[in-house]
Amino acid sequence: MIIFFSCVAIGLCLLMALPLVRCLFGPTVLDRLIGVNAIGSKTVVLLLLIGFLYERVDMFVDIALAYAFLNFVAVIAASRYFHKRKGLYEESFMD
Amino acid sequence: MDILVIICLVLGFLFFLGGAVGILRMPDFYSSLHPAGKLDTLGILAMVMGLALYNLHHFSLEAVLVSIKMFLIVFFVFLSSPTATHSIVDAGMRAGLRPWTQKKGKE
Amino acid sequence: MVSANGPAQGSESAEKETGFSFFPFLITFVLMFVTWIVLSGKFDALLLGLGVISSLMIAYFFHDLLFPNVKPGVMRVCFKFLQFIPWLILEIVKANFHLLFLVFHPRMKEMIDPHIIVFKTNLKSDLAITTLANSITLTPGTITVTASRDGVFRVHAIDRPSAESLPGVMLEKVANVFGETL
Incomplete structure (x- = not known):
């Protein structure tokens, strides 16, 4: 079972490369934000898997919980920060 | 029991893979939010459920508490993920980004 | 919780003036204390006492934040x-x-x-x-x-x-x- 967990953890690490591409080459800031959010939600599961590998789940589950909170707060803060930038690309069409 | 855990983990991995591929393949960020925001949420649900089941192998009070904490993570993600998605969409709308549509793509 | 439901309904008009109602306070306190127990995972007298004190403080300050108006249903x-x-x-x-x-x-x-x-x-x-x-x-x-x-x-x-x-x-x-x- 430990071997299977290691395989899943390595697979998740490889999977993080795909949103990282979007993070690096995204055309707008919001594309990069989506990439960061996706990487963060994979990291929560990865932390739990690391906890099982080191047999310290009781400690790592707290870290994963705090990381989920931090991920949420980071996305909210960043998107609120870019809220006021009118005309990132084109003219506004909501009005 | 182990088989159930493996099924959960593989299913969650599949959802994560779909989310990651979808972020790369979708034409603009409004439509790439669909796989990013929700396939990831369901991936977390499946994987953490599997891990919580595996954690209950050695039944004790501490194991039950750790499993409850894992469900707390799932509950929190289910509350926060729509909020984060909505926040990003709102920022894009106020910045005036026009959504990609089928007609515009064919031009 | 059921026993606290009765007086909370009866004195609703009086509570609006004072700004303090008992039923949201109780629910907030129970919720905070359960969260404390789940997150700490230890059952010492000291830790439980600290949990009771901090839950009481939070429930006193923020009782109108989580459940602003409690209706009978x-x-x-x-x-x-x-x-x-x-x-x-x-x-x-x-x-x-x-x-x-x-x-x-x-x-x-x-x-x-x-x-x-x-x-x-x-x-x-x-x-x-x-x-x-x-x-x-x-x-x-x-x-x-x-x-x-x-x-x-x-x-x-x-x-x-x-x-x-x-x-x-x-x-x-x-x-x-x-x-x-x-």
Whole structure:
């Protein structure tokens, strides 16, 4: 079972490369934000898997919980920060 | 029991893979939010459920508490993920980004 | 909780003036204390005492933040909401497989058709509007863009089938949970 967990953890690490591409080459800031959010939600599961590998789940589950909170707060803060930038690309069409 | 855990983990991995591929393949960020925001949420649900089941192998009070904490993570993600998605969409709308549509793509 | 329900209903007019009601205070305290126990995981007298003190302080300061107005039918709403959750999860899983199929399809750019639809509902309370908006966002294929207070929803849908199914069953379920008229 430990071997299977290691395989899943390595697979998740490889999977993080795909949103990282979007993070690096995204055309707008919001594309990069989506990439960061996706990487963060994979990291929560990865932390739990690391906890099982080191047999310290009781400690790592707290870290994963705090990381989920931090991920949420980071996305909210960043998107609120870019809220006021009118005309990132084109003219506004909501009005 | 182990088989159930493996099924959960593989299913969650599949959802994560779909989310990651979808972020790369979708034409603009409004439509790439669909796989990013929700396939990831369901991936977390499946994987953490599997891990919580595996954690209950050695039944004790501490194991039950750790499993409850894992469900707390799932509950929190289910509350926060729509909020984060909505926040990003709102920022894009106020910045005036026009959504990609089928007609515009064919031009 | 049931025993505290009686006096909270009876002296509702008096509470509005003083700004302190007992029932939200009790619920907040119990919720905070359960969270403390789950997160700490130890049952020493010292830790439990600290938990009681801090939960009391938080419940005293923020009792009007979490449950601002408690109506008599709140237990029924909670019960109906618990019945709503399994249906929602089943719907999420079904729609997720559809989105997964869409993502891995080789000719995806021809199959998707993103557009924005606008529809109006008669939902009144904030909680119902929030629940409907979050449920729409969690169901793949649709994202709530704006949800105004008088019940107008703008929804970004990724293709035609997920857009057509929208204001139907989910709105009925949410209206049923919160006892609103359609």
